[in-house]
Amino acid sequence: MSVKSNSNVPLYILMVNMFIAMLGIGLIIPVLPQYMLEFGASGSTLGYLVAAFGLTQFIFSPLAGELSDKYGRKIMIVSGLVLFTVSQWIFGIADEIGMLYLSRLLGGIGASLMIPSMMAYVADITNEQNRGKGMGWLGAAMSLGFVIGPGLGGFLAGYGLRVPFYTSAGVAALATIASLLILPETLSKQSQLEARQSKNKRESMFRQLVQSVKAPYFILLILVFSLTFGLANFEAIFGLYVDIKYQYTAQDISILITVGALMGVIIQALVINRLLQRYGEKLLINLCFLLSALCLILMLFSGNFWYVMIITLIFFAVTSILRPAINTMLSKMAGDEQGFVAGMNNAYMSLGNIIGPSLAGILFDVHINLPYTFGALILLFSLFLSLAWERSSQKRKLQSTVQKNRPLGEG
Template identity: 60%
Template sequence: MLSKSAFPLLLLNMFLAMLGTGLVIPILPDLLKEFGAGGQAAGYLVSCFGLTQFLFSPIAGNLSDKYGRKPMIVAGLILFALSNLLAAFAGDLSLLFVSRLIGGIGSAALVPSIMAYVADITTDDQRSKAMSWLGASMSSGFIIGPGIGGLLAEFGIKGPFYASACIGLLAMGCSLKMLPESLSKEIRLKRQQSIERRESVFRELALSVKSRYFILLLIVFASTFGLTHFEAIFPLFVVQGYGFTTRDIAILITVCSLIGTFNQVVLTNRITQRFGEKRVISAMLLLSAVSLVFLLLSGNFYYVMFVTMLFFTFNNILRPTINTMLSKEAGEEQGFVAGMNNAYMSLGNIFGPALAGILFDIHIDLPYLFGAFVLLVSSFVSGRRIGRKGRNISMNRDPSA
């Protein structure tokens, strides 16, 4: 009963948050040009978001286990709206960086809490399909977001930021009024009253190396690292390398996201049931690496659209498949493991864009070549190591805490 009422709203929240994020993608080249910045600044803007996301993700995961998923989801949406509002008022890069730091905290509160909520209200058999739909809702934000962002940019470069802030507040209001809490009051009280020595995020990362789900977390980092090599400098790459316009970028991202999401919904559950999650993860990493290299071979608009669509499809299938495996391994530590998942994703968001920006300023092809190399190595590691029985380390945490 709870799943029927809550799950659609969770999908809507994730969709609206990603819609707000997607709105600003087409304007990045013009925005950086206005501030006199280049590829390195673009990389650092994404990296600083990942930095606060990394630092706060485990904390948010623990808080969601103790005080409930709903408060963290609402807080995350408020911070998301605030970050976009600050970006709209930014007159220089410094305030834009502050807005990204706040946005990272909001993501740390929002994403693991929604993932843990889904794990709370689904069985193991239902989870693969639920995570696929959750991934589709994230991708759908990028379908509509860039297209709308490109249109809003015609009325002013800051228009997409104002729209993002309004969307965040709308999602927050819906959650506050209509989203039920997935954890019972008794469970929350028990966890709040438990005596627990909280580890620092760095200590928890060190402990995660010995956990049964470390290889999956490592793949989360590597896949995010490769993805951000694509995302962080893609607008700059197609503008400087192929002469695309803001409208071209909006159309490109919108169409490719639409097809990629459709392919995800249709294919993810079918291929994981047929081939198993391990094979699917390894194959999607390999195909993502190949598509990054192919992106460098031609600047024809339709060719770039086709290759980008393939890249989006492979990544859209990869992410929910990894999340499903992680949730199955997590047991009663759903909130904590979701937080660690977000932390490793944040590490990819820190190092991937920063390095991509540096490499871009050296040569515009280098980010995609290096990103492809990381994904290729990850495919090999996942094929060899996923599924091996690791040590059952519970991160020195009481499962009831």
């Protein structure tokens, strides 16, 4: 198969499998707190389990990106789905806390293999003009699976508290089989061979992070981190925040999260490509960072349900634009380093998923408003960072143009 294909069939297959994988994650959300009570686990234990997933995802993401360049996207996607299937099954049969930690550690490795390889896959089958559309569709599939999952998980829990975990493992196994049998490889054998024969020795994860700092797209990776931090900060304590401060019911919270996530799905599936083509990635990134920061601040002022609904809708809408916009810029700047960049993208995203919820919980215990106040400051700092990077890039381009146009005798 050619690297660039006019057929959307591989993208559709990828979307279906991403949807199934995210459905599996969403299934367990409504039963997880009650499930943890069976083990007599505390809130801190739940936090450590979240961190365990993010930790292995962070450690293995750079390696996974390089492996996808050397051995192809398909084998990494299938391997990630296999580990995710095993992870969910272990969580379902667990009878001690240690098994839960093992499950989460394996799940993080699975995500590190799967997600950057899927992003690199989309880059392989799209050109620069349609890449935003491809990234948007993939993001929509992720969001839709996550939206539908909790409702289905709550229904399945009526048949037993562990049923959602077994179902999650089952649908992940189906995604694995579908990918193995149907999904074509996009990276040519020649490209894989060249990557394997490359004399550039793989650096450690920390060295790769240092290497990413020197890359021209480093600021974009920082923006990936801050976006993920802001999202995780918002979602981690949202239910607890509106419950304690505004006395919202579980049904109220479920409606807000579901409607907000559906808004993100619609934007990523139908609108994102038009926005990127009309306004460009830079303008959208700057505007969305500003609006997302304002949303966190506005959350502090009223508990009216419809007010919170509007703020939540806007927040999910702008963050659903931000991720594909940043990913599209990263992909365009990556050149032949799609696998490495996708791996580092996932690594910075993992850091946001580790630090965001942890810090939100700590700040929440200090003062109920602190998580959203600090989150807003991080997002505003990201806006200023993006603007400064843009000005610096324009200045370098101008200097380069002046040097090229300068007569030979000058200087």
